[in-house]
Amino acid sequence: MLRVLRAFEQEALEYVLIGAAAMGFHGLVRATEDLDIFIRATPENVERLKRAFRAAYGGDPNVDEISAVDLLGDYPAVRYYPPSGDLYFDVMTRLGEVASYETVAAETKEVQGIRVSVATPSALYRLKKGTVRPLDRQDAEALRRRFDLKEE
Amino acid sequence: MAVQRFRTIEEMAAAPVVVPPGDGFERFARHCARYWAIAPRVYPRGVFRFRTLAEAQAARERVADDSTARSRPRRSPAS
Numbered sequence: 180m181l182r183v184l185r186a187f188e189q190e191a192l193e194y195v196l197i198g199a200a201a202m203g204f205h206g207l208v209r210a211t212e213d214l215d216i217f218i219r220a221t222p223e224n225v226e227r228l229k230r231a232f233r234a235a236y237g238g239d240p241n242v243d244e245i246s247a248v249d250l251l252g253d254y255p256a257v258r259y260y261p262p263s264g265d266l267y268f269d270v271m272t273r274l275g276e277v278a279s280y281e282t283v284a285a286e287t288k289e290v291q292g293i294r295v296s297v298a299t300p301s302a303l304y305r306l307k308k309g310t311v312r313p314l315d316r317q318d319a320e321a322l323r324r325r326f327d328l329k330e331e
Numbered sequence: 332m333a334v335q336r337f338r339t340i341e342e343m344a345a346a347p348v349v350v351p352p353g354d355g356f357e358r359f360a361r362h363c364a365r366y367w368a369i370a371p372r373v374y375p376r377g378v379f380r381f382r383t384l385a386e387a388q389a390a391r392e393r394v395a396d397d398s399t400a401r402s403r404p405r406r407s408p409a410s
Binding site for chain 2: 180181199200202203204205206207208209210211212213241242244245246249253254255256257258259260261262264265266267269274275288290291295310311312313314317318321325
């Protein structure tokens with residue numbers, strides 16, 4: 180995980196971490212199988228993402244299948260399973276009509292010298308409370324309690 | 332919160348543990364590593380694309396179901 184976050188920083192990827200990993204940064208710890216990120220939807224940024232994945236995963240040729248045409252077009256969500264086999268990445272450019280890199284409030288956190296762009300607790304709460312998975316609703320409730328967020 | 336109450340095991344398993352935010356991510360990474368060691372998954376390789384979150388969620392569930400099926404011990408045929 181840290182290797183990938185370092186590669187994101189080295190490639191100057193414009194992203195924001197959401198999901199369980201972001202919750203971890205805010206002190207709410209639960210296991211997950213994936214890292215979820217929003218990226219800025221530009222062809223240049225998709226290239227940065229691909230360079231970061233290649234750097235982190237020994238030039239995995241599967242990364243070539245990630246396409247700006249998809250992410251900026253009809254396929255705003257791409258899942259990448261790296262060769263390490265221990266986790267996977269959900270990369271999104273937008274979620275429905277409202278959520279995107281530009282609309283999710285983020286703050287910079289640091290772990291082992293790596294700067295990481297992380298969605299704020301209230302942004303995570305807003306993303307999670309409206310989704311259908313029970314797990315997300317539980318996360319939303321934990322965020323609301325921990326950060327004394329107003330129910331929306 | 333010293334005590335949390337849960338109605339089901341599933342609810343308990345999914346509930347985040349509250350820790351000081353300073354070392355939250357490293358604890359999260361260790362927690363995931365333990366989880367992956369205890370409940371290893373078999374994932375496909377490569378890149379998959381989705382039009383909607385619902386599509387992505389359905390694919391995630393299929394992979395989880397396949398992985399669970401593979402990890403179950405096979406019964407030997409009755410002799």
